[in-house]
Amino acid sequence: MTDKEIRDLVRSEIRSQMIDVPKEDKIKKLAKVEAEKATKKVSDDFLTKKEVKEMIKNTMHAYHKWMWEKKNMWMSQI
Secondary structure, three states, rough: HHHHHHHHHHHHHHHHHHHHOOOHHHHHHHHHHHHHHHHHHHHHOOHHHHHHHHHHHHHHHHHHHHHHHHHHHHHOOO
């Protein structure tokens, strides 16, 4: 085989392999779709700021109520 034939074979093989490579715009679209899916999945797991404040408020209320009841039991034993 001559050098030209080898180069032609290599060039044709490279071209056939490059046809399967996705273009930049297709990669961007796929990345955007995957990012949106991941964001939607993660956003369902997180609590909002309002929910967190409400949870802390309820926890502190329950804690102080429990401490008040405990104090009353202690005071009644004296």
